[in-house]
Amino acid sequence: MDVHDLDRYLLVGAAVLILAVLAVRLSVSIGLPSLLVYLGLGLMLGSSGLGIEFADADLAHALGFGGLVLILAEGGLTTKWEHVRPNLGYGLLLATLGSAISVVVVATGAHLFLGLEWELAILLAAVLTPTDAAAVFSVLRTVPLKSSVTGTLEAESGLNDAPIVVLVVAISAGDVADKGVGYLVGLVVFELVVGALFGVGIGWFGAWLLRRVALPASGLYPLVVIAFTVLAYGAAAAVHASGFAAVYVAALVLGSADLPHRTATRSFIEGVGWLAQIGLFVMLGLLASPDELQWWHVWHGIVVGAILTFVARPLTVMACAVWFGRSPREQLFVGWAGLRGAVPIVLATIPLSAGVAGSRDLFNVVFVAVVIYTLLQAAPLAQLAAACGVLSDAARDVEVEAAPLERVSADLLQIRVPHGSRLAGVEVGELRLPVGASVTLVVRDEKTFVPHRTDRIAIHDDLLIVAERSVREQTESRLREVGRHGRLAGWGRDAP
Numbered sequence: 384m385d386v387h388d389l390d391r392y393l394l395v396g397a398a399v400l401i402l403a404v405l406a407v408r409l410s411v412s413i414g415l416p417s418l419l420v421y422l423g424l425g426l427m428l429g430s431s432g433l434g435i436e437f438a439d440a441d442l443a444h445a446l447g448f449g450g451l452v453l454i455l456a457e458g459g460l461t462t463k464w465e466h467v468r469p470n471l472g473y474g475l476l477l478a479t480l481g482s483a484i485s486v487v488v489v490a491t492g493a494h495l496f497l498g499l500e501w502e503l504a505i506l507l508a509a510v511l512t513p514t515d516a517a518a519v520f521s522v523l524r525t526v527p528l529k530s531s532v533t534g535t536l537e538a539e540s541g542l543n544d545a546p547i548v549v550l551v552v553a554i555s556a557g558d559v560a561d562k563g564v565g566y567l568v569g570l571v572v573f574e575l576v577v578g579a580l581f582g583v584g585i586g587w588f589g590a591w592l593l594r595r596v597a598l599p600a601s602g603l604y605p606l607v608v609i610a611f612t613v614l615a616y617g618a619a620a621a622v623h624a625s626g627f628a629a630v631y632v633a634a635l636v637l638g639s640a641d642l643p644h645r646t647a648t649r650s651f652i653e654g655v656g657w658l659a660q661i662g663l664f665v666m667l668g669l670l671a672s673p674d675e676l677q678w679w680h681v682w683h684g685i686v687v688g689a690i691l692t693f694v695a696r697p698l699t700v701m702a703c704a705v706w707f708g709r710s711p712r713e714q715l716f717v718g719w720a721g722l723r724g725a726v727p728i729v730l731a732t733i734p735l736s737a738g739v740a741g742s743r744d745l746f747n748v749v750f751v752a753v754v755i756y757t758l759l760q761a762a763p764l765a766q767l768a769a770a771c772g773v774l775s776d777a778a779r780d781v782e783v784e785a786a787p788l789e790r791v792s793a794d795l796l797q798i799r800v801p802h803g804s805r806l807a808g809v810e811v812g813e814l815r816l817p818v819g820a821s822v823t824l825v826v827r828d829e830k831t832f833v834p835h836r837t838d839r840i841a842i843h844d845d846l847l848i849v850a851e852r853s854v855r856e857q858t859e860s861r862l863r864e865v866g867r868h869g870r871l872a873g874w875g876r877d878a879p
Contacts, residue, residue: 451726530775808839
C-alpha cells in the first residue's frame with residue numbers, strides 16, 4: 384500500500400463513517416439495532432455492490448475479536464454495577480448453563496430437521512447461541528426497563544462470549560473429538576475463572592492508580608481507562624484464559640469506581656464503542672456475499688433461528704430462572720430480548736479461517752439467521768416490555784455533562800418521565816429536591832420552558848436538573864421515590 388492507496392482508503396472510510404453515524408439516528412428512533420444498517424452498508428460496498436473485494440477470513444477473525452474487545456469494554460464501563468450486582472448470578476447462569484442447554488437443543492434440532500452431521504450441527508448451534516452485547520446495549524437502553532431485566536441481559540451478553548468462544552475454537556480445531564467433553568468443560572471453567580480474576584485484579588489496580596496519579600490533561604484519562612481494559616484482555620489471553628471475560632469484568636470494576644473525569648471518560652468510551660460497532664459490522668457485511676446465497680441457506684437460517692428463538696431460548700430462560708424466582712412474564716421478555724448480532728457472525732469466521740469443511744455455508748446460514756431474527760425480535764421490544772410489565776415505573780436519569788466551572792462540582796441530569804410514572808401531575812415545587820439541586824429546564828412536545836415551582840410535570844416530559852455532586856444520589860433517590868409513590872412520598876419523614 385502506498386500513499387495514494389491510503390488517500391483512497393481515508394476518503395472511503397471517512398464517508399462510510401459519516402454515513403453510518405447519521406444512520407444511528409434512524410436506527411435508534413425506530414428501535415432497531417444499528418448493526419442491520421451497518422451490515423447493509425457493508426453489503427452495498429462489497430463484491431455484490433460497489434465491487435470492493437474482501438474475503439480474508441483470517442483478517443476478519445482478528446478484526447472481529449478486536450472489535451468485540453472494544454464493544455465489551457464499552458458495555459462494562461457504561462453498565463451500572465448496582466443493576467448488575469443483584470442479577471449477576473442469574474446472568475452468569477444464563478451465560479454458562481443456559482448456553483449449554485441452548486447448544487444441545489439447537490444442535491439436536493439441526494441434526495433431526497435439517498439432516499446436518501453432528502459436528503456441523505453442534506458448531507452451528509454454538510455459533511448462534513451467544514447474545515450480542517452491542518445489540519443488547521444499543522436497543523435495551525432506549526427502553527426504560529426494570530433494573531432486574533437490564534442487569535440480567537447485560538450480564539449475560541457480557542459474559543456468554545467467553546465459554547462459547549472456547550467451544551467454537553475447540554470444535555474447529557478438533558479438540559472435542561480428540562480429548563473428550565470432560566476436557567472441554569474443564570477448559571471452559573479454567574478460562575472463565577482465571578479470566579475473571581485477571582479482570583478484577585487489573586480493573587482494581589487501574590482504578591487505584593487513576594485516583595492517585597494526576598495526569599496533565601483530562602483527555603488522557605479515557606485513554607488510560609480503555610488501555611487497562613485491553614490490558615486485561617491481553618494478559619488473560621497470554622496465559623490462555625478468557626480475554627473476553629477479563630475485559631468485561633475489568634470494565635465493570637473501572638466503571639463502578641469513582642474515577643476522575645468520569646463523564647468525559649464515559650463519552651469517549653461510548654464513541655469508541657460506536658466506532659468499533661460500525662467498523663466491525665461494515666467489515667462483516669463486506670465479508671458476506673449475497674451472490675453465494677442459495678435458497679437452502681435461507682431455509683436453514685429460518686429453521687435453525689426458529690428453533691433457537693422459540694424453543695431453545697425459552698427453555699434456557701425457564702431452566703435458569705427457576706433458581707431465582709423470576710415471574711413468567713419477566714421470563715418471556717428476557718427470552719425474547721436475547722438479541723443476536725455481530726457475535727455469531729464473528730464466531731462463524733473461526734471455522735472459516737480454520738478451513739473447516741462446510742464453514743462457508745455455515746457462515747451464510749448464520750448471516751441469514753442473524754439478520755432475520757434480529758429484525759423480528761427487536762421491532763416489538765417496547766410493546767412487549769409494556770405487555771410483560773417490565774417497564775420501569777420510576778424516573779430514569781441520564782448523566783449528560785459535568786459543570787465546566789472549576790469552582791462548581793455538579794452534574795446535569797436528564798430525567799425522562801415514562802408512561803405510568805407518578806411524577807405526572809406533581810408540581811415542580813412538590814418534588815422537594817435537596818438543597819443544591821433544582822429543575823432548570825423542561826422539554827415538552829419538543830418545546831422548552833423554564834419551570835415555575837407550581838408548574839405540573841407531564842408524561843414524556845424531559846426534566847433537566849442541575850445537582851451538586853454531593854447531593855446527586857439523594858436527588859436521584861428522591862425522584863425515584865416520587866415516581867413510584869407520588870407527591871406525598873416521604874412526606875412525614877422529610878417535609879419542610
